[in-house]
Amino acid sequence: MEGFMEDRIKKYVEYHFRFKKGKEKEDLVEEVSGNLIDYFYQKSEAYGDEDRAYRETIARLGDFSDVNPEAARQFSLMPGIYDVGLITAAVLSAFGLVAVFLHTSIAFILTVLSISMFVASAYYTYHKAQYEKNVNGDIDTFYLYLDKSFSYLKTAFVFWALTFSLLLAGMFANVIMFMNAASNPFEAFDNIGELVLVYFFSFVLAAIIIGIFFYMLYERIMAHYRFISGKEDLEGSFKKGLGMVAFEESSFIVSVKPYAPWVMLVFALISLLAPLSMVLDFGSVYYDSIALIALFNLMQPGTYFIGIVLLVAYGFMGIALIKSIRDEDKKMGLVFISFILGIAAYMVVGLVLDQFVEGSYIMFTSTFNSPFILLVGTMLVGIYLLAIKVRGTKEKLD
Numbered sequence: 434m435e436g437f438m439e440d441r442i443k444k445y446v447e448y449h450f451r452f453k454k455g456k457e458k459e460d461l462v463e464e465v466s467g468n469l470i471d472y473f474y475q476k477s478e479a480y481g482d483e484d485r486a487y488r489e490t491i492a493r494l495g496d497f498s499d500v501n502p503e504a505a506r507q508f509s510l511m512p513g514i515y516d517v518g519l520i521t522a523a524v525l526s527a528f529g530l531v532a533v534f535l536h537t538s539i540a541f542i543l544t545v546l547s548i549s550m551f552v553a554s555a556y557y558t559y560h561k562a563q564y565e566k567n568v569n570g571d572i573d574t575f576y577l578y579l580d581k582s583f584s585y586l587k588t589a590f591v592f593w594a595l596t597f598s599l600l601l602a603g604m605f606a607n608v609i610m611f612m613n614a615a616s617n618p619f620e621a622f623d624n625i626g627e628l629v630l631v632y633f634f635s636f637v638l639a640a641i642i643i644g645i646f647f648y649m650l651y652e653r654i655m656a657h658y659r660f661i662s663g664k665e666d667l668e669g670s671f672k673k674g675l676g677m678v679a680f681e682e683s684s685f686i687v688s689v690k691p692y693a694p695w696v697m698l699v700f701a702l703i704s705l706l707a708p709l710s711m712v713l714d715f716g717s718v719y720y721d722s723i724a725l726i727a728l729f730n731l732m733q734p735g736t737y738f739i740g741i742v743l744l745v746a747y748g749f750m751g752i753a754l755i756k757s758i759r760d761e762d763k764k765m766g767l768v769f770i771s772f773i774l775g776i777a778a779y780m781v782v783g784l785v786l787d788q789f790v791e792g793s794y795i796m797f798t799s800t801f802n803s804p805f806i807l808l809v810g811t812m813l814v815g816i817y818l819l820a821i822k823v824r825g826t827k828e829k830l831d
Contacts, residue, residue: 438483442469445491469493515561516581518554522547523585526592533599544596551589558582576662583658586651594647598640605635630784637781641745693817694757697768700810701750704775704803710796711786724803727795731782736793739785746771746778765814772811779804 443466450461469490476486525547532540562578565571609631658664705725713735722730728747731740753771757764786793797803 438473438487439466439470441487442466442473442490446494449494465494515554515557518550519558519581519585522551522554523589523592525550526589526596530592530596530599533596537600537603540596541600544593547589548593551585555582555586579658579662583654586654590647590651594640594643597647598636598643601639601643602632602636605639606632609635630788634781634785637742637777693765693814694754694768697757697765697772697810697814698754700772700806700813701747701754701775704806704810705747707801707803707806708798709802710798711794712796713786713790713793721798736790737785739782742778742781746775750775765818769811769814769818772807772814775807776804776811779807 443462446462446466446469450458450465453461472493473486473490476489477483480486525543529540529544529547532543558578559582562575562582565578566575705728706723708721708723709727710721711727711730713730724743728740728743731743732738733740750768750771753764753767757768783795786795797805
């Protein structure tokens, strides 16, 4: 048995030094194996239990190598039914989103099932974490279980929010069609363009409602996590997966980062000051102003309060820019999304005026107009985000 345990320890050491080569590897394996074997015999004699002695011995390997103890702790717990529940809940949330385009009832059932499974699994891991802390006094295991219960939260919330947004959008669209032609809702509009516009506008409205609700709920849950864990942030399971292929940023990107969000803020402000003309036929009103003024002129019953869409788009853009300026990791991906939504908002405003407010339209009096400015800004952010990946990849390969 002694020879077997020595061989077992040596093989474990060889695995951890598998990337070493030649004489250096042989010397390391012999030295570390010898130290650990001596340690094993000491513990085996003290405990009278070889399995316990072996576990403590291999745990000590980190003292002799560059093994990341944090990474090792993540896999120190045997996976349980709660792990399967969390992963299955995340997968079901994605299937629920796909099912929206097949059958709304199936989508709703899958999403509710995903939420139920997630809540049950998260409840178990959360209380298991509290048990490890309060009963066993094991803080490391407490953090492991606690992070498990929250790690899939962001991924699941995104899919749930998208699914419920699409379901609610379908309800809004059906109500609008019914109001336009109570006798035959499916013939409520003269062309497919109007029908697409109704569904698109319904989705924007539903996404705003559902998005705000889920965002507030997510922030409340994460505030509780920060309170009980003492951590400022939690790396989600999806982000951990991407971490396997992520590369370090170059010194150039690091130096540019602090200024990038400020540049995009200038683009956002210029887009608000860009000139445009607007005709509202119901009041024979003609406006020749800037986007900021038009935004508030469109907030009236005659235009279906469509200016709110622009206001929300710029509000989201402002939040994204503030986050990218204040946060250390510079959330430029959020800025990229906000600029795309800004362009979409101008498209929605133009379509609503053209399709629903007869004789009314919006016209940009210069090529240097708001959507064009936001488009250029979007391209710049996209190039910036791509440069982070390309330069980081190149440096890693070099």
